[in-house]
Amino acid sequence: MMLPLADARMVRRWLRDVASRKRGDFAVMLTLFVLASLLGLVGPRLLGVLVDAVAAGRRPPVDVLAAVFLAVLLAQAALRRWAHVRATRFGEHLLATARADFTEHVLRLPIGTVEEAGTGDLLSRATSDVDRIEYAARYAAPEILTSSIAVVLTVAAMLVTSPLLTLGMLVSVPLLMLTTRWYWRRANPVLERMLAAWGDVQASATETVTGARTVEALGLADRRVAHNDRALRAAVATEHAHRSLLARWLPTLDLAYLLPVAAVLAIGGLAYRSGLAGLGDITAVTLYLLAMSAPLVELLAWVEELQVGSVGLRRILGVRRVRPARDGARVTPSGRDVQLRDVRFAYRDGHDVLHGIDLDIGAGERLMVIGPSGSGKSTLARLLAGLAEPRSGTISLGGVDLRCWPHDQLRGEVLLLTQEHHVFAATVRENLMANGDDFRLHDVLAVVGADDWVRSLPEGLDTRLGPGAVSVSPAVAQQLALARVLLADPPVVVLDEATAAMDNGAARQAERSVAAALAGRTVISIAHRLDAARDADRILVLDDGRIAALGTYDELVAEGGSYARVLASHDSPVR
Ligand SMILES: Nc1ncnc2c1ncn2[C@@H]1O[C@H](COP(=O)(O)OP(=O)(O)OP(=O)(O)O)[C@@H](O)[C@H]1O
Numbered sequence: 232m233m234l235p236l237a238d239a240r241m242v243r244r245w246l247r248d249v250a251s252r253k254r255g256d257f258a259v260m261l262t263l264f265v266l267a268s269l270l271g272l273v274g275p276r277l278l279g280v281l282v283d284a285v286a287a288g289r290r291p292p293v294d295v296l297a298a299v300f301l302a303v304l305l306a307q308a309a310l311r312r313w314a315h316v317r318a319t320r321f322g323e324h325l326l327a328t329a330r331a332d333f334t335e336h337v338l339r340l341p342i343g344t345v346e347e348a349g350t351g352d353l354l355s356r357a358t359s360d361v362d363r364i365e366y367a368a369r370y371a372a373p374e375i376l377t378s379s380i381a382v383v384l385t386v387a388a389m390l391v392t393s394p395l396l397t398l399g400m401l402v403s404v405p406l407l408m409l410t411t412r413w414y415w416r417r418a419n420p421v422l423e424r425m426l427a428a429w430g431d432v433q434a435s436a437t438e439t440v441t442g443a444r445t446v447e448a449l450g451l452a453d454r455r456v457a458h459n460d461r462a463l464r465a466a467v468a469t470e471h472a473h474r475s476l477l478a479r480w481l482p483t484l485d486l487a488y489l490l491p492v493a494a495v496l497a498i499g500g501l502a503y504r505s506g507l508a509g510l511g512d513i514t515a516v517t518l519y520l521l522a523m524s525a526p527l528v529e530l531l532a533w534v535e536e537l538q539v540g541s542v543g544l545r546r547i548l549g550v551r552r553v554r555p556a557r558d559g560a561r562v563t564p565s566g567r568d569v570q571l572r573d574v575r576f577a578y579r580d581g582h583d584v585l586h587g588i589d590l591d592i593g594a595g596e597r598l599m600v601i602g603p604s605g606s607g608k609s610t611l612a613r614l615l616a617g618l619a620e621p622r623s624g625t626i627s628l629g630g631v632d633l634r635c636w637p638h639d640q641l642r643g644e645v646l647l648l649t650q651e652h653h654v655f656a657a658t659v660r661e662n663l664m665a666n667g668d669d670f671r672l673h674d675v676l677a678v679v680g681a682d683d684w685v686r687s688l689p690e691g692l693d694t695r696l697g698p699g700a701v702s703v704s705p706a707v708a709q710q711l712a713l714a715r716v717l718l719a720d721p722p723v724v725v726l727d728e729a730t731a732a733m734d735n736g737a738a739r740q741a742e743r744s745v746a747a748a749l750a751g752r753t754v755i756s757i758a759h760r761l762d763a764a765r766d767a768d769r770i771l772v773l774d775d776g777r778i779a780a781l782g783t784y785d786e787l788v789a790e791g792g793s794y795a796r797v798l799a800s801h802d803s804p805v806r
Contacts, residue, residue, distance in 0.1 A: 234348045234356070236423065237548035242541065245548055249328050253321060260321055261376075263314035268381040270307035272388045274300060275522055279392070279515030286510045311377065318373030325368045329547055330361060336550045339638075343619050344553050351434015352427075356550070359429055360543040367540020371533040378526035378533070385523045389516050393508055396516040399494035403487035410487070414480040421476060422542040425469035428462070435462040477535060488527055492520050559637050564629020567594035567644075567722050567753060569615065573624035576610055584610055585776045587624065592753060594722070597746070599764055600757045601794070602773035608757045609649070611773065612727040615755060616647035628723065645723040650731045652705075652712040656697035659685055662711055665718035675717045678744045680737055681710035706733045713741060717748050724749055726756040735760070761797070 237245075250257045277296050284291035337345075337353060345353060389397040439446060439455045446455050495516055502508035569592040576585040584607050592598050600608050613619045614626055617633040626633045628644060636644070655662050663672060672692060676682040684707060688694035696703050703711070709730060716724060726745075730738035742763050746754065756767075764770060765784050772780040772787070772794050780787055780794055788795045 233427065234344075234352050235549045235552040237545045237552060239545075241548055241551070242544055249325050252328075253324055256317065256321055256324075260314060260317040263310055263317060264377050264380045265384070267307050267310035267314055267377070268384045270303050270310065271381060271522070272384060272519070273303045275515045275518035276388070276392075278518055279511040282514045283509060283511030314377065315373050318376065319369055322368035322372055326361070326365050329364060329544065333357065333361070333547050333550060340550065340553055349434060351437060352430050354437060355426075355430030355433045356546050359433060360426060360546045363426075363543035364540045364547065367537050367543070371536035371540060374529055374533045375537055378530040381526040382523055382530065385519050385526075389519045392515050392519070393512045395502055396495050396499055396508060396512060399498045400491045400520070402490045402494045406483060406490070407487045410480055410483040414476055417476050418473065418538060419542065421469060421472045422539055425466065425473055426539075426542055426546055428466035428469045432459070432462045432466050435459045481531065484527075484531055488524060492517065495520055561637060561640050562631045562635055564631045566629045568592065568629065569723065569753065570627045570630075571624070574614065574621045574626060575623045576614060576619065577622050583622070583776060585614070585621075588778060590771070590778070590781070592755065594753055595751055597754045597756070597766065597768045598771055599767035599769070600755065600771045600773060601761065602779070606773040607776040608773055609727050612647055612649070612725045612755070612757055616645050616725050617641050618647060644721055645725065646716050646719055646721045647725040647727065648712055648716050648729040649727040650709070650729065652708040654696050654703045654708045654711065656695070656700070658693050658695050659688065659711070660692040662696060663715055663718055665715070672718075675714045675748075676710075678717060678748045679710040679713040680741050680744070681707060681714065706737065709733055710741065713745055717745065721752070723753040724755070726754065728757055728759055731759060
């Protein structure tokens with residue numbers, strides 16, 4: 232699944248919003264562009280005056296006219312530069328807003344959506360698409376604005392000079408409209424595919440780099456190279472498709488610009504003979520037309536960049552169309568008991584991996600979930616933490632369906648800790664994400680067995696971790712993640728093989744200490760080590776997405792059967 236794209240209306244509304252937040256700056260920038268373009272119109276008019284004077288046998292003040300011409304040119308250059316500086320500043324504002332908006336919305340995306348879309352799509356939106364709109368906002372938009380204003384004002388000046396001669400421009404209108412419509416209709420879908428294809432290239436490369444060890448261990452290098460090549464070829468094919476559209480569209484524009492010059496000269500000749508237009512007017516209008524070529528060429532050169540940028544913006548704003556993780560009014564639960572009723576879940580339609588789970592977990596209970604690999608333990612953990620929703624059936628906490636809990640409130644109640652931990656490139660203290668004083672932090676670190684390690688670091692809690700700083704082993708990353716949970720202290724904790732990366736002794740020690748620290752909390756732990764089975768209030772055995780057994784340790788052992796034997800032997804892991 233790919234994340235959606237924003238539609239043109241959403242983009243327009245967003246641009247209007249951003250512009251209105253800087254209304255003053257926007258107005259100043261527009262005024263500067265208009266003034267610069269107005270000054271650009273003075274030159275042809277002056278030459279028209281000159282021609283009229285010569286035709287009438289008068290001696291025009293050439294020196295004065297030349298001085299005025301030069302002054303106008305200088306003033307125009309200064310205004311244009313000033314306008315560009317303002318436009319660049321406005322572009323920065325636009326870019327900063329797009330980035331902030333994107334980050335804000337991404338952080339609120341439901342984790343299930345992110346997982347389905349894959350990080351590649353998000354990553355390319357956050358990096359290469361932002362680069363594209365940065366280029367469009369900084370360079371293309373100001374150039375296009377200047378050129379469009381210049382074109383509009385030049386046409387206005389032509390109309391004021393001679394409406395009759397300006398009619399000559401009309402010859403290109405049908406050609407322009409038809410070819411431009413033809414191009415735009417085809418270019419947008421091609422650009423959408425192009426940006427998505429470059430996203431795939433980035434995703435493929437990122438995946439290869441992050442999974443480099445696996446690639447090396449399994450000898451997958453050739454396959455990964457072939458995969459990257461395929462993604463690259465697909466992206467290049469879309470680039471070609473876009474270039475070939477441009478190659479067909481651009482020559483028609485050249486024609487659309489040359490035809491009016493011929494038409495104006497033809498109309499001008501006839502009008503001059505019948506006394507409807509003077510030589511000065513014909514000169515001025517022809518010069519206006521020729522002067523329009525520069526902004527038109529600029530416009531065309533940049534419009535492609537702007538179009539790419541606008542598709543980039545549609546991709547960036549597209550994340551807004553995903554329904555954010557629930558937020559809304561806080562709910563009032565009655566207690567903390569967890570109830571599952573006929574819970575079914577499928578990753579793919581028609582392939583349930585949980586088949587009607589009914590379960591009551593009392594507040595403060597310690598439930599251990601065991602079962603063979605693929606029996607649905609991790610899936611159950613994710614559902615219990617509200618990270619995924621059942622296909623049918625309900626899961627409630629304190630009598631309130633998890634679907635009704637606002638995201639933030641639920642995170643304060645239930646935390647899931649899995650084997651995958653992220654250590655942020657930040658200090659130990661920042662990684663713990665808690666405001667507790669140092670005593671409390673050290674206490675908790677001692678509980679998870681990481682205090683000695685932190686105290687051995689050069690700057691203790693203020694030591695930076697992560698790439699380029701102190702590297703963290705998977706076992707320590709797990710200890711830090713456990714510490715984070717203890718500091719957050721939620722009433723319900725779901726631990727999904729949360730100590731798998733630690734060696735047996737450290738894991739046993741950490742599990743005991745964490746269990747003691749979490750006394751009174753509801754703890755649902757998915758375990759591959761069964762040493763702690765006796766400590767659990769009840770044990771749930773899952774098999775092929777169904778509850779195979781549920782009871783206390785003694786009850787399960789008394790029942791007999793394969794699980795009882797494994798439990799009784801304690802040392803053979805059940806997965
Ligand atoms: N993201 C996914 N997409 C599709 N199928 C999935 C996904 N995650 C798990 N499954 C499938 O769902 C079933 C249950 O998987 P789950 O990971 O919940 O089992 P588990 O008991 O936790 O296994 P393990 O002990 O190996 O982690 C398995 O058949 C698995 O292949």
